[in-house]
């Protein structure tokens with residue numbers, strides 16, 4: 001009897017590419033010149049505009065999400081990925097509403113997502129976790145030391161700054177592997193879920209999602 005292929009098996013079978021944003025070089029905000037600002041991907045959307053937009057579309061939202069009125073959800077997949085606005089898992093994984101729980105943070109790290117995964121797994125009961133980092137990630141463009149230096153200017157006497165980390169990375173593939181190790185090494189994670197946690201890299205330029213080999 002055949003069993004359903006896992007997400008990883010499907011992705012390995014069909015490395016797929018979807019239209020995506022053009023890649024633009026990362027420039028820290030304080031280094032942006034007039035020229036680079038023009039070349040950067042810039043959103044001018046402000047909160048007032050969002051409120052007006054939501055205000056006129058509220059009735060549509062309840063139609064979009066078929067399970068909006070219940071918390072008794074069954075969602076198999078949790079996706080941990082980057083908060084970068086160009087990295088939109090709903091688009092590049094072609095997810096429909098309620099098909100996955102998306103947790104996003106700087107780079108898509110597992111450690112800051114761990115409490116969320118544990119709580120949501122308790123509530124929902126996941127089957128698989130996808131950790132997806134992406135090319136051209138901002139986390140590759142600066143270092144924790146640079147952020148600490150900025151914060152020290154703000155609060156020179158704050159001793160906690162020294163021990164703070166900000167999710168920056170040096171190697172994309174290694175960072176996915178490190179985050180998988182965090183999930184698999186957590187004594188609080190369900191064993192079956194930890195065993196079915198997989199790593200991927202999403203290519204911002206091509207839209208290709210590649211599974212990492214074990």
Ligand SMILES: [Zn+2]
Pocket residue numbers: 082083084087106107134136137138139
């Ligand atoms: Zn990123």
